[in-house]
Amino acid sequence: MTETSSNPARGGAQPGRIGIGLELDATHLKILEVLRENGRISVAALAERVGISRANAYTRFEALRADGAIRRFTAEIDHVRAGLGITALIFVTVRQQMWRQFRAELAAMPEVEYCAITTGQHDAMIQVRMADVAAVHAMVTERLAGIPAVKATETVFILDEVIRRPYVLPGDRAGGRAARRTAPEPTGPAGSGSAAGPGGEVPLGKMRFVGAAEGRGRLQRDG
Amino acid sequence: MTETSSNPARGGAQPGRIGIGLELDATHLKILEVLRENGRISVAALAERVGISRANAYTRFEALRADGAIRRFTAEIDHVRAGLGITALIFVTVRQQMWRQFRAELAAMPEVEYCAITTGQHDAMIQVRMADVAAVHAMVTERLAGIPAVKATETVFILDEVIRRPYVLPGDRAGGRAARRTAPEPTGPAGSGSAAGPGGEVPLGKMRFVGAAEGRGRLQRDG
DNA sequence: GTTGAAATTAGTACGAA
DNA sequence: TTCGTACTAATTTCAAC
Numbered sequence: 001m002t003e004t005s006s007n008p009a010r011g012g013a014q015p016g017r018i019g020i021g022l023e024l025d026a027t028h029l030k031i032l033e034v035l036r037e038n039g040r041i042s043v044a045a046l047a048e049r050v051g052i053s054r055a056n057a058y059t060r061f062e063a064l065r066a067d068g069a070i071r072r073f074t075a076e077i078d079h080v081r082a083g084l085g086i087t088a089l090i091f092v093t094v095r096q097q098m099w100r101q102f103r104a105e106l107a108a109m110p111e112v113e114y115c116a117i118t119t120g121q122h123d124a125m126i127q128v129r130m131a132d133v134a135a136v137h138a139m140v141t142e143r144l145a146g147i148p149a150v151k152a153t154e155t156v157f158i159l160d161e162v163i164r165r166p167y168v169l170p171g172d173r174a175g176g177r178a179a180r181r182t183a184p185e186p187t188g189p190a191g192s193g194s195a196a197g198p199g200g201e202v203p204l205g206k207m208r209f210v211g212a213a214e215g216r217g218r219l220q221r222d223g
Numbered sequence: 224m225t226e227t228s229s230n231p232a233r234g235g236a237q238p239g240r241i242g243i244g245l246e247l248d249a250t251h252l253k254i255l256e257v258l259r260e261n262g263r264i265s266v267a268a269l270a271e272r273v274g275i276s277r278a279n280a281y282t283r284f285e286a287l288r289a290d291g292a293i294r295r296f297t298a299e300i301d302h303v304r305a306g307l308g309i310t311a312l313i314f315v316t317v318r319q320q321m322w323r324q325f326r327a328e329l330a331a332m333p334e335v336e337y338c339a340i341t342t343g344q345h346d347a348m349i350q351v352r353m354a355d356v357a358a359v360h361a362m363v364t365e366r367l368a369g370i371p372a373v374k375a376t377e378t379v380f381i382l383d384e385v386i387r388r389p390y391v392l393p394g395d396r397a398g399g400r401a402a403r404r405t406a407p408e409p410t411g412p413a414g415s416g417s418a419a420g421p422g423g424e425v426p427l428g429k430m431r432f433v434g435a436a437e438g439r440g441r442l443q444r445d446g
Numbered sequence: 447g448t449t450g451a452a453a454t455t456a457g458t459a460c461g462a463a
Numbered sequence: 464t465t466c467g468t469a470c471t472a473a474t475t476t477c478a479a480c
Contacts, residue, residue, distance in 0.1 A: 024305065032300055039262045039296035042474060053448045058475075069304040073262035074389035076294035077255055082247065083393045089341060089348070103385055110395035115386035118312060120379030125312070129391040140430055152429045156343035162326055163338035166297035168352040170306045172333035206375045207363055265456065276466045281457075 022067040027052060029171055031060055032069070036166045039073040076166070084129040087158040088136045090144065091122035098149035105147045111139060120210035122154065133157070245290040250275060252394055254283055255292070259389045262296040299389070307352040310381040311359045313367065314345035321372035328370045334362060343433035345377065356380070 022028070030050045034041060041049075047057030064070045079085070094102050106115055106126070114127040126144075130136045136155065144150050245251070253273045257264060264272075270280030287293045302308070317325050329338055329349070337350040349367075353359045359378065367373050 022304070029305070032298065032305065035298035036300065037295070037297070039298045044474060054475085055449085055477095056447060059447090067304065069301050071299040071301055072260070073296065073298050074260070075255065075258035075262045075296050077259065077390040077392065078292050078294055079390060081245070081290065081292040082252070082255065082390075084391060087339070089339075106386060110388075111391055112386050113388050113391045115384070116310070116312075116381045117383040117385060118379045118381055120377075124385070126386075131393065137432070140432075145430060152431070154343075154431045154433055156341045156433050158339045158341055160340040161338070162340060162347070163329060163335050163349075165333075165336050167300040167302060167305070168307060168334055168336045169300065170354065207368060208375070208377045209360070209363075210377055210379050267456070277457090278459095278467080279465055282465085 022063060022069060024069065028060060028064060028069070029169060031057070031064065032167075032169055033171070035070065035073075036169065039075075079129050084131055086130045086133055086136055087161070088128050088130065089156050089158065090126040090128065090140060091154040091156075092124040092126060092144065092150055093152040094123040095149050095151045102147065102149035105149065109139075109143065119212045245286060245292060247292065251283060251287060251292070252392060254280070254287065255392055256394070258293065258296075259392065262298075302352050307354055309353045309356055309359060310384070311351050311353065312379050312381065313349040313351065313363060314377040314379075315347045315349060315367065315373055316375040317346040318372050318374045325370065325372035328372065332362075332366065342435045 024032075027050060031046065034046055034049050043057050043061055044054050046061070047054045050057065052060075079087070092102075102124070106112060111128050111130065112126055113129055115124060117124050128136065128139060130139065136157070140153055140155055144153055247255075250273060254269065257269055257272050266280050266284055267277050269284070270277045273280065275283075302310070315325075325347070329335060334351050334353065335349055336352055337348075339348050340346065341348055351359065351362060353362065359380070363376055363378055367376055
């Protein structure tokens with residue numbers, strides 16, 4: 001690695017592209033698994049871990065980058081140590097046909113770590129990291145509220161981040177315990193009590209899949 | 224870098240720790256900014272970009288790792304290319320006093336990319352990546368439903384991920400356009416007056432901050 | 447797809463400002 | 464503290480197998 005290491009084939013990974021450029025085999029996935037845990041590992045060490053030759057590792061490594069399967073390498077930073085100890089989720093209802101504006105405005109907000117368009121009651125979910133609660137409040141009321149495309153917002157604070165994995169990969173199948181649903185969980189706690197019984201009936205009634213239309217209108221009518 | 228590069232001073236970064244181990248100055252933040260964009264950059268190139276000597280860069284680099292400000296380095300992977308094209312958010316209501324079990328079960332689910340404890344209507348938000356919609360359904364109904372600690376769930380699908388930044392850093396202040404809507408914020412947020420502006424009243428009425436108690440009970444009563 | 451050797455680069459240790 | 468330099472070790476590239 002010399003310098004910026006910008007992805008040379010980014011152009012090929014642009015949205016709208018359909019075809020898959022690269023067939024990912026088991027070796028590719030293994031490489032990704034290692035790289036996910038240690039993005040700074042040398043290709044030589046990577047080859048040893050995956051069990052392939054160095055030249056092969058270099059080839060595949062470069063192919064994964066060129067294909068776009070590996071977007072980039074980054075450092076996981078402790079935001080609390082970095083001075084941004086407050087994390088909040090802002091659910092946004094967007095005025096129809098103002099999506100383009102909404103996205104443009106959002107792109108100009110560096111405090112936004114994540115933004116996804118969702119089904120369900122709201123239209124988008126924004127995750128922000130701030131120095132304090134007041135900053136979140138200011139962000140919502142002064143900035144988001146000023147965007148015409150934003151019809152309404154709902155903010156919740158994140159109290160703790162239990163799990164944070166860089167990226168889930170296929171093959172991340174529950175190798176541990178749990179999961180085997182109706183079957184007897186080995187180490188899993190709670191004996192058959194509330195949920196799935198011996199017969200394996202899962203209480204679906206308490207589960208909700210929220211479609212795009214449901215629930216709308218509660219925050220819809222605003223000034 | 225030799226091999227796995229496990230953080231040597233991880234012990235000092237364990238949860239519960241209060242004091243700040245390292246005062247982050249402007250140079251540290253600059254290093255983090257570069258590393259966030261290119262986690263595989265060599266320390267030599269890093270030094271050049273930040274404008275410090277190589278020796279200094281090595282010292283600070285190691286200090287940031289030892290302190291825990293840099294948690295680890297990782298590869299950003301295109302999940303669609305990796306075969307996990309469906310992303311969903313699952314909002315979970317957790318039975319009180321069963322949090323420990325909930326967290327333990329969650330830890331055994333590798334498909335979970337992110338899980339945060341939140342205020343608001345629900346208690347936790349889980350983000351999962353799956354190969355297809357059916358897998359999400361199976362995950363919710365067969366796995367989550369089987370956890371006694373899970374009282375109810377609400378699932379929404381992510382249609383598009385507009386913004387995805389590795390980590391927000393202080394100094395990520397809106398330098399672009401936009402935002403300057405009603406109030407002329409200099410740099411930092413949290414101005415004295417929460418909203419307002421010259422003559423610009425911000426419609427606070429459509430904004431909602433959702434506390435921990437509000438809205439509870441809708442999904443609370445289940446079988 | 448693999449192995450081995452050459453050239454380049456990275457990481458370390460030291461003294462000086 | 465930070466910088467500059469020299470030394471050692473490792474990585475990457477390129478070749479032939």
